[in-house]
Amino acid sequence: MTARRGGSLPPTLEAALETTGAKCYRHCDKPLRIRRLRSRLPGFWSVRACPSGVVSVTDYVEWTRRDPTVGVGIQLRRWTFPSTLVRSRDLRLATRHGPELGRAAERLLASARPARGVRVVYWRVYPFRAKNGTERRLFVCFRRTHPSPVFFASAPSAASWGCPVCARRRTAAAKRNS
């Protein structure tokens, strides 16, 4: 099998990497929804978040020999407000070689030339406390008022939706109407 262009994955590999059935950990225990994203990077993104928008984990998958972590960090910082929420220590690399992905994926990866594994970069932000002691979680907003996802930190008990981009647009709209 020849290398596919751009690090994208054939369906066999996508299926082998798919995980379902996870629940929101230490927040609402509701099933996580998986949202697929694209960016300028050749691989694909998955954001696992509960219906309230609390993010469990975001991952980027690319079929490549290189380590995509740096590019992943740059892209995440574009999507995150403030960008300092994306810390290098929260980005973790994993290589999936084939034997641990089931027979179909194993055969496909074994026949690929040049030999390469599937590289996954996980971004997981554990709950943390703000300076005033309140618990903060990572949220994601997919509203259509902005073309890209917006990651932000907020208190899980906050009364209002804390997306900074949506809030800016609301404020701008209110100014225009007044």
Next chain:
Amino acid sequence: MVWDMPGAKPSGRPRQLTIVLAQWCPHCVPLSVRYGGRLAKRLGVRLRILDIDRRAQEKLADRLVRDYGDASPDYLIPQVFLEWSDGRVQPLLTGFSEQVRRTEQAWRDLLSSEWLLSVRETL
């Protein structure tokens, strides 16, 4: 970085299976210790555990991960390596960042893989 695909067949014989783990990690203990023991038995090698919370073992674990594994500032665990008699080291499995049962599935797939069958045929 030496990047040895498990699909490739190194010369020599399997010598030691190493798991880099932490006792508090549910993907590691007891799950990976149990499955790692099974894999080591099938390969006829000893199982070495490197606990990242024990200073002496942490240094070895960090070096193994840096040289052959999935290195990050706060790297994923468990990471599993097979060392061969000719000195080569193969990364076999890195824990998933999703649910524990996903890592368990990876262990099951590894134990029933064609790679393991082919290695056992050469023993």
